[in-house]
Amino acid sequence: MQIYLPIAEMPVNALLILAMGAAVGFLSGMFGVGGGFLMTPFLIFAGIPADVAVATELTHIIASSVSGSIAHWRRRTVDFKMGAVLITGGIVGSGTGVVIFSLLREAGQIDLLVSLTYVIMLGTVGGLMLWESVSVLRAQARGAPLSLERGRAQHLWLHGLPFKMRFRQSKLYMSVIPPLTIGFVVGVLAAIMGIGGGFIMVPAMIYILRMPTSVVVGTSLFQILFTTSFTTMLHAINTQTVDAMLALLLILGGVIGVQFGVQVGGRLRGEQLRALLALLVLGVAVRLALDLVIPPGEPFSVEVKMGT
Amino acid sequence: MQPRLILAIAVLFCAVWPGRAEEIHAGLTEPLIRITSNFTGAEIVFFGAISAEDTFASREGRDLVVVVRGPEANLTVRRKEQMAGIWVNGSQATFSGLPAYYFVASTRPLDQITTQETLERYQLGLAGLHSAAETSLSSGDVPEYRAAAVEARAAQGLYRELSGESAIEIIGNTLFQVKIPLPAEVPVGSYEAEAFLFRDGNVMSGYTAPFFIDKSGLERWLFEKAHDEPFFYGLTCVLLSIGAGWLATVIFQRA
Known part of the structure; x- marks a missing residue:
């Protein structure tokens, strides 16, 4: 069933997009990640222009982070104060990201920017995740439980920074500079990659901010909801690349897939899940990297701008 | 009284005017194509008749060319170049004023119908599409980029050049029809379908019909x-x- 996308100005197979939405939704339900980092490349592989894919995927992330946010809000596992600081950084970051996005789009380098950012981010995060989960699995095989606890001493310099603030929910008294910076970085990446950034935000909260794990996921979802909503607005105003029809298909497929993913994910062990996710992330990174390295079959690309 | 008299004179004049021996009249099946959510391309038919004083005018030496032009567009062609091991968009050339859609059908290959000069004057054929390159190139030459632009449009079915009986169907001696394929990626805007009647390499008559493609x-x-x-x-x-x-x-x- 073909459906015409008004902003991308091309017909797509509606069932294919629904299936992709469901598949990514399934994986995100299973692994507890937003899935933007999978969906945007999948959309690009399916022939959707990179700029439309990035901007539209954000709406899909909004929809999927809403249900998680509601659940965590009810359980009172959201640090709103920390969330607000992260969002402040996120809004500045997303603004910066959209400006970079627009500039490179004008210069005809948007595909390169998106691909390169993906290869670097996914390669790094996937590699780290795989390394960690493999060490845990090996340690378990040896019978020795590996401790993930790390000394606080190595982060002492963070406590020397000014503008300290008390975060009651996280039981932290620290400078606002680290969370502002993290929010900023995730905001930039959200605008360029069309992701929520949970897979960067969550480790950053645990290892850099040292937030208690109980509030990490809720606060991350809360910040993602706001940052992606803001970024979607910026893309809609600045680049007009949010395709409502594509968004509808993605959300529809996504919400169904998530429900099944959650059930399957519950039956797998944490380390196995993480190793699988790491392989998936690395797979996408390799696929994108190959496109950059292998000599293109068609050296020319043509962009059409209609005269007014 | 006056207008009727003028009309009568005009009819009389046409009937005896020797240079107006053959004329072409045509029309389109659909003057407005609507792009809706289930749009997967369309086909419109450009049909018409050749009227001649002598209805048995020889088909020998007579040719028909139908050309369809879409709205004007700027085409930016970028060439991938290797930089630090990765392939990035390098030098580029922008061509302005090219049609976003172009279709030409002819009874014989265009170069057999008339001279290169005539083809260029009427902008017939993919080889004769004119445009000015807006940006100068750092490497490579303009024709190569122009060819790449035409090739890319052709690959999407947006530029086509056809000839022969499958392109223009002649019914009897005087009726003709051309199927104009509009792929799903067809840009919106105003279009122009033109029919040219050639005899021995000269344009005898032409007929223009506009049509529109719009999102709906x-x-x-x-x-x-x-x-x-x-x-x-x-x-x-x-x-x-x-x-x-x-x-x-x-x-x-x-x-």
């Missing part, structure tokens, strides 16, 4: 909102996404 219904509404009221459009998208996520939570909690 929901597709049109969404596109207009996105461009005219981007704030409202973006806000609606965000609110609907939040609503959809919330709705899904409610539905699946009960299930």
